[in-house]
Amino acid sequence: MNRRTFVTNACLGTAGFFFEQAASRASEEVQLPPPPPIHVHGMPLTERSPWGMPGLFPGRVVEVFHSRSILQNHVSQPVVRLMLEHGMQTLTGESSAQAAWERFFNPSDVVGIKINPSGAPACCSSPELVREIIRGVESAGVPTRNILIYDRYSTEIQAGSYHALLPVGIRVIGLEHRAREVEAYDLNVYCEANFFGEWETRSYLARVVTQQVTKIVNVPTLKDHSAAGVTGCLKNLGYGSFNNVARSHHAPITFTDPLIGVMCSTEPLRSKAVLHIMDGLREVWHGGPLTQLQDFIDQAGILFLGTDPVAVDTIELQTIEKKRRQKGALSLWDRNPANIVRSEREYFRDPHKNLFFRQPAHIEAAGKLGLGVWEPSKIDHRRLDLG
Amino acid sequence: MRGDEVAPTHEDFWAALLCDNSRAGGQGPWPGHPPQNARWQLRLEGSVRSAPVLRDGILYVTALDGKLHAIETVTGRPVWEFQAEDRIHSTPSLSRNRILFGCDSGKVYAVDCRSGHELWRASALAEVWTSPVVVGDLTLFGAADGRFYALDVATGKTRWARDLSARIYSTAYATERQVYFGCSNGNVYSLETTSGRVIWSTPTGNGLDSSPALSNGLVLIGSEDFYLYALDATTGTIRWKLATGLGIASSPAVAGDTVVVGSKDGYLYAANIPDGRLRWKVRAGWVITAPPVTSGNVVCGQSMGGGVYALDVQSGRRIWSAGLGESVQSCPVLTEDTIYLATTEGMVYALA
Numbered sequence: 100m101n102r103r104t105f106v107t108n109a110c111l112g113t114a115g116f117f118f119e120q121a122a123s124r125a126s127e128e129v130q131l132p133p134p135p136p137i138h139v140h141g142m143p144l145t146e147r148s149p150w151g152m153p154g155l156f157p158g159r160v161v162e163v164f165h166s167r168s169i170l171q172n173h174v175s176q177p178v179v180r181l182m183l184e185h186g187m188q189t190l191t192g193e194s195s196a197q198a199a200w201e202r203f204f205n206p207s208d209v210v211g212i213k214i215n216p217s218g219a220p221a222c223c224s225s226p227e228l229v230r231e232i233i234r235g236v237e238s239a240g241v242p243t244r245n246i247l248i249y250d251r252y253s254t255e256i257q258a259g260s261y262h263a264l265l266p267v268g269i270r271v272i273g274l275e276h277r278a279r280e281v282e283a284y285d286l287n288v289y290c291e292a293n294f295f296g297e298w299e300t301r302s303y304l305a306r307v308v309t310q311q312v313t314k315i316v317n318v319p320t321l322k323d324h325s326a327a328g329v330t331g332c333l334k335n336l337g338y339g340s341f342n343n344v345a346r347s348h349h350a351p352i353t354f355t356d357p358l359i360g361v362m363c364s365t366e367p368l369r370s371k372a373v374l375h376i377m378d379g380l381r382e383v384w385h386g387g388p389l390t391q392l393q394d395f396i397d398q399a400g401i402l403f404l405g406t407d408p409v410a411v412d413t414i415e416l417q418t419i420e421k422k423r424r425q426k427g428a429l430s431l432w433d434r435n436p437a438n439i440v441r442s443e444r445e446y447f448r449d450p451h452k453n454l455f456f457r458q459p460a461h462i463e464a465a466g467k468l469g470l471g472v473w474e475p476s477k478i479d480h481r482r483l484d485l486g
Numbered sequence: 487m488r489g490d491e492v493a494p495t496h497e498d499f500w501a502a503l504l505c506d507n508s509r510a511g512g513q514g515p516w517p518g519h520p521p522q523n524a525r526w527q528l529r530l531e532g533s534v535r536s537a538p539v540l541r542d543g544i545l546y547v548t549a550l551d552g553k554l555h556a557i558e559t560v561t562g563r564p565v566w567e568f569q570a571e572d573r574i575h576s577t578p579s580l581s582r583n584r585i586l587f588g589c590d591s592g593k594v595y596a597v598d599c600r601s602g603h604e605l606w607r608a609s610a611l612a613e614v615w616t617s618p619v620v621v622g623d624l625t626l627f628g629a630a631d632g633r634f635y636a637l638d639v640a641t642g643k644t645r646w647a648r649d650l651s652a653r654i655y656s657t658a659y660a661t662e663r664q665v666y667f668g669c670s671n672g673n674v675y676s677l678e679t680t681s682g683r684v685i686w687s688t689p690t691g692n693g694l695d696s697s698p699a700l701s702n703g704l705v706l707i708g709s710e711d712f713y714l715y716a717l718d719a720t721t722g723t724i725r726w727k728l729a730t731g732l733g734i735a736s737s738p739a740v741a742g743d744t745v746v747v748g749s750k751d752g753y754l755y756a757a758n759i760p761d762g763r764l765r766w767k768v769r770a771g772w773v774i775t776a777p778p779v780t781s782g783n784v785v786c787g788q789s790m791g792g793g794v795y796a797l798d799v800q801s802g803r804r805i806w807s808a809g810l811g812e813s814v815q816s817c818p819v820l821t822e823d824t825i826y827l828a829t830t831e832g833m834v835y836a837l838a
Binding site: 172173219220221226253254257258260262263264265266267268276277278391393 | 532533535550573612615630631632651652653655656670691692693694695710711712731732733735750751752772773775790812814815830831832
């Protein structure tokens with residue numbers, strides 16, 4: 100790997116970090132521009148949380164499969180409950196699901212559930228799974244009023260009807276109601292970089308993260324991403340908690356590597372994200388993150404659980420790459436300029452095309468920032484087949 | 487009409503979601519030709535998630551900046567605005583001189599529609615996204631606190647509240663005897679209008695975000711379980727259900743013996759009301775969550791990824807479409823010469 104990472108000021112508790120990285124790997128086919136330096140202005144912490152990424156179980160990924168978790172495109176909540184309970188027990192080694200949840204949460208916590216509604220309604224964090232996560236968090240004694248659901252775009256939350264599908268008392272928070280709203284963001288916590296000469300060079304972290312919640316359950320989906328390669332734990336958390344991130348893409352170039360990892364390592368996001376439950380009940384193997392085309396959505400029937408987002412995303416990357424290989428689609432690592440198209444419509448309908456030179460190496464980059472284990476051989480991948 | 491089915495408090499204007507409480511939509515024959523130009527357009531400070539209503543040359547629009555706007559329809563000039571204490575997702579409804587709506591803090595307001603002055607306010611315990619429906623001297627609405635409320639429409643005093651322990655985002659269809667709505671626990675409810683007593687409840691396979699219509703003695707409502715249901719209005723028995731490709735948050739509109747509803751699969755479905763037979767389905771966007779409206783032989787609506795569309799209600803044939811922004815819950819107001827639209831980006835258009 101040719102990656103160079105400089106951390107010019109990495110003292111915990113101070114505000115400033117600088118990251119600078121060279122062009123990422125697999126650049127044999129095309130010479131990509133190096134990313135600019137990223138200035139991180141995080142929140143000072145006196146002590147890093149032991150629950151923070153990579154969390155209580157670095158390198159551990161639990162994959163739970165159930166063949167009846169989706170029937171006729173409907174998610175079965177009882178089956179999801181079973182999957183989640185077994186997954187949590189396997190992740191923690193506890194003998195009961197409640198004890199497993201209690202490893203992460205206590206009654207004084209305010210818990211944010213970071214959903215991924217960007218593919219709603221065809222592929223998003225399933226409300227059935229979110230309801231079971233709420234049940235789990237409540238079983239650890241967290242009052243319902245202290246549980247909230249959040250994501251950046253209220254339109255996407257509304258398209259998923261989360262507001263109408265969750266229990267009474269759960270707050271549902273969309274950070275932005277229309278383009279360029281910044282009221283919901285903390286202007287003291289940001290990542291700053293000038294990628295393409297944009298006028299606003301800062302991305303601010305949501306106030307719900309900096310000021311409201313004490314812990315976060317991250318609920319990404321198993322999904323291909325036109326720029327990042329895949330959108331998993333890291334991308335859902337980073338690009339879904341900071342604003343103004345689309346500026347890191349200017350087709351066919353994207354700086355998701357390194358920005359995703361840098362954002363996730365920013366405090367207090369890093370310390371508060373304690374559990375990652377990836378919804379792989381449906382698997383988008385092409386056209387993510389927004390596709391609604393069922394041609395590219397398989398009913399995989401999987402949940403991935405872990406505290407290490409890098410390890411979970413590494414397994415996700417392998418899973419989607421394998422699926423794309425089976426389907427005869429381009430590799431996520433493809434860098435052939437001849438496969439790049441300008442038309443989103445063409446890309447969405449053709450898995451042999453790319454909009455961007457994808458950056459799946461953002462996962463490895465995040466691992467090298469200390470967020471988790473990226474080497475596949477070091478990942479403790481535990482599989483549960485529940486039927 | 488059958489049984490208890492009376493269009494209550496029918497006013498001769500676009501007074502409520504889908505025009506009036508009959509949910510038929512439209513206020514007379516609409517030519518159906520494509521609009522040629524925007525007579526005016528107005529940018530509001532907040533995103534619009536509700537449907538406008540119209541009376542006496544004034545268009546009333548609520549927005550997420552917490553404002554109720556009164557806009558003069560000839561010029562597009564703002565007449566007055568009223569600031570609520572939180573965001574407004576609720577479609578306003580008109581009753582006599584009052585305009586009623588809820589907001590995210592749980593407050594429900596009655597505002598004088600001529601002056602913009604507050605007449606009264608009442609409180610639920612969580613957000614009110616539904617549109618208050620007026621029947622007789624009651625205004626009826628559900629809230630996210632799991633309760634369904636009946637208030638005195640003149641004073642805002644609570645007459646009764648029924649705790650169903652499940653969030654309510656479905657705007658009620660109310661008659662003098664019964665009120666119908668869906669709930670996040672997957673049940674469709676009928677309550678006694680005067681007391682709040684549960685007359686029947688019928689489970690569907692998932693929560694309900696859709697608002698019901700009533701026709702031919704049937705309660706028509708979509709569910710997140712992907713089905714459009716037709717329930718016997720008296721007993722709640724399922725008469726038929728029609729499968730769509732994904733969940734239904736859109737509210738059905740009725741045109742004669744046809745019901746039209748949008749699904750999140752991006753298709754608009756038209757079914758025969760007596761037996762549920764599918765008449766046609768047409769893709770009208772990537773995702774449809776907003777209600778369609780009908781007028782004469784035209785069904786018109788807004789979608790995500792498809793802008794505004796107008797279809798022939800008999801065949802589903804596309805008459806015209808326009809990329810004028812998107813909507814998650816708003817639907818157009820149709821008059822004989824103008825279409826009024828509001829979008830998620832806060833634009834309000836008068837198209838002629």
